[in-house]
Amino acid sequence: MKVLLLENVHAVARETFTRHGFDVEVRAGSLAEPELIEALQGVDVVGIRSNTKITAAVLDAAPDLRAIGCFCIGTNQVDLAHATLRGVGVFNAPFSNxxxxxxxxxxxxxxxxxxxxxxxxxxxxxxxxxxxxxxxxxxxxxxxxxxxxxxxxxxxxxxxxxxxxxxxxxxxxxxxxxxxxxxxxxxxxxxxxxxxxxxxxxxxxxxxxxxxxxxxxxxxxxxxxxxxxxxxxxxxxxxxxxxxxxxxxxxxxxxxxxxxxxxxxxxxxxxxxxxxxxTPHVGGSTEEAQEEIGTFVSTKLTAYVLTGATSLSVNLPDVAPAPREGAFRMALLHRNVPGVLAAINNTLAAAGVNIVGQSLATRGEHGYVVTDTDRLVSDETLASLRHVAEAVNLEAWSDDAE
Structure with missing residues (x-):
């Protein structure tokens, strides 16, 4: 998976991603919308500070993007509503600086x-x-x-x-x-x-x-x-x-x-x-604060992308699943309406898949459920889950993928 870090994000963030096997590209400044769209092709995770604007147009033009890390306090530089509609998790550092x-x-x-x-x-x-x-x-x-x-x-x-x-x-x-x-x-x-x-x-x-x-x-x-x-x-x-x-x-x-x-x-x-x-927007720019922000946000991003954990996400329901209990894990972001969990479980049951662990939370108009199963779920079954009427986005992890 590929990570793009902009605006002089602290080096500890790069170290965290590299340690988890990510391919990391670092750029010193921010990017205007056309350049940002080009740079995000094939990128799974982007890390920004306050100058880079993640608009709806940027999100629509970045189909591979799974997560955004705001290495700062604020998130008003990101279109949070559209990020949620696209199933993109957003994380920040509300306390570190x-x-x-x-x-x-x-x-x-x-x-x-x-x-x-x-x-x-x-x-x-x-x-x-x-x-x-x-x-x-x-x-x-x-x-x-x-x-x-x-x-x-x-x-x-x-x-x-x-x-x-x-x-x-x-x-x-x-x-x-x-x-x-x-x-x-x-x-x-x-x-x-x-x-x-x-x-x-x-x-x-x-x-x-x-x-x-x-x-x-x-x-x-x-x-x-x-x-x-x-x-x-x-x-x-x-x-x-x-x-x-x-x-x-x-x-x-x-x-x-x-x-x-x-x-x-x-x-x-x-x-x-x-x-x-x-002063040039340096309120949180101390070595201590930037290192803490770099560690905090990169840790949240890797946990989300590798395990589905959304703890302290800005825009997604807060789910902190236990370590994966079975052979397969999937996370489904969906619209918060009755019957979605039943539809997921019935689809898995019809495929003969046993659920060994499940965590669910809702937040406003959306729900987020992480499900562990005893064996791999077929592509056909995953396609059925992606077509559940209220589904927004589905991610999956398996031992094979790791």
Missing amino acids: TRSVVELVLGEILALARRLPEKTQRMHDGVWDKSAKGAYETRGRTLGIVGYGNIGTQLSNVAEAIGMRVAFFDTADRLAHGNARRMGSLEELLEESDVVSLHVDGRPGNAGLFGAEQFARMRPGAVFINASRGMVVDDLALREHILSGHLSGAAIDVFPVEPKAQGDLFESPLRGLDNVIL
Whole structure:
């Protein structure tokens, strides 16, 4: 089986696939849709980060593709609904780089409070500007966290540890950590916070979440940080509020349009502004986080492709089957309607095949069943199962295949 890894996925992923007998191709950058379609011919598994877009057109043009690994937190770069319709499993690393993002944001909070970006630039320019003007301690100031998930809650904990007060807003019902206060609305949070840090996901409803109206609501002299998704923020509006002096600084790690490859030209209306930190989408880019992500996602992908396990899949029902008990295993993704399991079992019984183990789970509109049998299932019987009315995709494993 063939694996294609894009966007500088950590070398440990390649090692994992190679150890399991996969043929691995590695490319440094992301690929635009036409090049991606060409590259995916004959590929069983593709590994990407945030810049590669797996659209419905890409999925339709990649008939051999069985699994997608997002070596990052987000999966909004993948058409998940269409991947499910095509029977392609999608996996990501929802927790592996949490600490790395939190440490970057904490460092930015401290740096912006002391106006370090402009101080260090003036020193490099040969200007000695020893002044306390505009420099503050973070102790006792309020950090407003928008999005209180894995990253938001850990940031909440470390911010309290350095003496900050924490407020948060989330549309989901989240348990407050420590002394953090839940705000009833985003507007309320903006009006109370000295620092606002975004940690929302990439769902379409979050596009344009933060614009001129929200920046205007922020406290005069406040700081803004975005380490979530580029499409969430209107960078032109942010520029105007920095230039006007309404905001005292910002740190931005993600952008609506990002260069495709290392060394490509980066364009942004935020370039050249005092007390603004711009980083090239490196929130989770530490050696520790990238190695952990590489190990986690590649392990999930190999388990799925080699055994049918879908544990922690983004788009498929969660099934963690026991080690194969018989001579043959098959996994059927199907529409979640009554009678599918009976149809599978009746088809096997009619063929004289005995079931020795079976695991089933459903998720929304789909179900997923892994079945072990005491002997090989004939091609004719497999064809019958593939033509079960509600079947989406069927994969099979046998000792012969291994």
